[in-house]
Amino acid sequence: MTGELPGTEPVLRLEAVRKSFGGHPVLRDVDLTVPAHSVTALIGASGSGKSTLLRCANLLEEIDDGAIFLDGEEITEPRADQDAVRRRIGVVFQAYNLFPHLTVLQNVTLAPRRVHRRARAEAEAHALELLDRLGLAAKAGEYPDRLSGGQQQRVAIVRALATGPRLLLLDEITAALDPELVGEVLSVVRDLKDQGMTMVLSTHEMGFAREVADQVCFLDGGVVLEQGPPEQVFGDPTEERTRQFLKRIV
Ligand code: ADP
Numbered sequence: 462m463t464g465e466l467p468g469t470e471p472v473l474r475l476e477a478v479r480k481s482f483g484g485h486p487v488l489r490d491v492d493l494t495v496p497a498h499s500v501t502a503l504i505g506a507s508g509s510g511k512s513t514l515l516r517c518a519n520l521l522e523e524i525d526d527g528a529i530f531l532d533g534e535e536i537t538e539p540r541a542d543q544d545a546v547r548r549r550i551g552v553v554f555q556a557y558n559l560f561p562h563l564t565v566l567q568n569v570t571l572a573p574r575r576v577h578r579r580a581r582a583e584a585e586a587h588a589l590e591l592l593d594r595l596g597l598a599a600k601a602g603e604y605p606d607r608l609s610g611g612q613q614q615r616v617a618i619v620r621a622l623a624t625g626p627r628l629l630l631l632d633e634i635t636a637a638l639d640p641e642l643v644g645e646v647l648s649v650v651r652d653l654k655d656q657g658m659t660m661v662l663s664t665h666e667m668g669f670a671r672e673v674a675d676q677v678c679f680l681d682g683g684v685v686l687e688q689g690p691p692e693q694v695f696g697d698p699t700e701e702r703t704r705q706f707l708k709r710i711v
């Protein structure tokens with residue numbers, strides 16, 4: 462791209478993205494730029510469009526207007542290879558969604574083997590390395606229902622990492638957890654940040670967003686009302702609605 466230094470291409474960029482459901486606008490001209498190795502936290506009330514934004518970024522929802530770019534390539538144009546795009550993005554949702562009839566190791570190696578066509582031994586070695594890094598090596602042979610919610614969610618993160626994604630999308634990954642299990646999952650996100658993983662996460666954990674995010678994006682009725690470094694959005698919001706939201710939630 463002209464005028465841009467090599468390596469400064471954002472990993473993800475949304476440009477004037479619009480999305481409606483049944484005539485009801487859910488994302489209204491959303492612009493968002495996610496630089497490499499950065500963490501973006503989406504905050505906002507329930508129904509403000511956080512999940513829809515993440516689902517659009519992963520092409521789980523088709524946008525009505527605007528454009529989304531992954532590593533500079535427009536992924537929302539009709540000719541884009543959607544499966545190839547999804548292979549470059551790891552996603553973790555609120556409910557862990559592990560396959561109950563597969564062991565931890567089988568859950569983690571499923572996509573690398575089936576989608577990325579990696580050899581079994583290679584996929585398993587990589588999975589075990591990741592599980593070990595997240596303190597889950599001893600659980601490799603267990604079925605999900607033998608694990609705590611926090612462990613299951615950490616396995617879901619390992620599964621999302623197993624394909625070596627360029628970008629990780631995390632949608633309220635601690636919302637379904639008992640309070641005492643939230644910390645272990647957030648600490649994994651912290652570690653991934655330290656390792657340079659590019660992430661976009663939606664969260665109601667404001668303290669965590671403040672600590673881990675490089676930029677915070679406040680969504681209000683599908684509009685990005687305020688966006689900036691956490692010190693600014695949390696410490697000195699320019700919008701009255703941001704103040705109201707933070708007062709209610711903190
Ligand atoms: P958040 O994650 O911030 O709570 P969502 O993105 O889930 O917000 O939802 C934003 C709005 O879009 C809500 O009003 C929700 O009811 C609506 N919505 C989300 N998904 C769908 C869908 N598949 N069909 C119809 N409406 C939807």
Ligand code: MG
Nearest residue numbers: 511512513633
């Ligand atoms: Mg949501």
